[in-house]
Amino acid sequence: MTIKIGEKLPDATFMAMSSGAPAPMKTEDVFAGKKVAVFALPGAFTPTCSARHLPGFLEKADQFKAKGVDTIACLSVNDVFVMDAWGKSQDVDDKILMLADGNGDFTRELGLIMDGRGFGMGERSQRYSMLVEDGVVTQLNVEEGGEFKVSAADYLLPQI
Numbered sequence: 001m002t003i004k005i006g007e008k009l010p011d012a013t014f015m016a017m018s019s020g021a022p023a024p025m026k027t028e029d030v031f032a033g034k035k036v037a038v039f040a041l042p043g044a045f046t047p048t049c050s051a052r053h054l055p056g057f058l059e060k061a062d063q064f065k066a067k068g069v070d071t072i073a074c075l076s077v078n079d080v081f082v083m084d085a086w087g088k089s090q091d092v093d094d095k096i097l098m099l100a101d102g103n104g105d106f107t108r109e110l111g112l113i114m115d116g117r118g119f120g121m122g123e124r125s126q127r128y129s130m131l132v133e134d135g136v137v138t139q140l141n142v143e144e145g146g147e148f149k150v151s152a153a154d155y156l157l158p159q160i
Helices: 027-031 047-059 061-066 080-089 105-110 153-159
Strands: 013-018 021-026 035-041 071-076 097-100 113-115 123-125 128-133 136-142
Touching (some): 013 027, 013 080, 021 027, 035 047, 035 153, 047 071, 071 080, 071 123, 080 097, 105 113, 105 123, 136 153
Parallel strands (some): 035 071, 071 097
Antiparallel strands (some): 013 021, 113 123, 128 136
């Protein structure tokens, strides 16, 4: 079952780079008491993700902040080293928190896991965006059929 607007996020532990080393971050570390714009995608360094999805949020980061968003988080079922390298290659700096859901546990709990085995990718995240306020989903936009529309920064920004 897919998480819905008004529901609290499940407890999970992500990995993110901190001071050059992998560090665990619990759901509460990322979301408690904060307004967070999350976008999730099938994989770092993949074509749409690298050319449009991540760059769109990076370009609009100041606009998200101006609307009261504390954190913009990019989530993928990749390992922390891949997420870190991808963030560096896209010049993310501290504008976007690169979260690795390496085993897909959080994504599976949300009901947003995608079976990418047909493409040799294993289980990955569906492409989506959501706004989370103090751990509760207030907006959720899940792409259908491989599209890239409702998960884009331009789509989420007016919903805030």
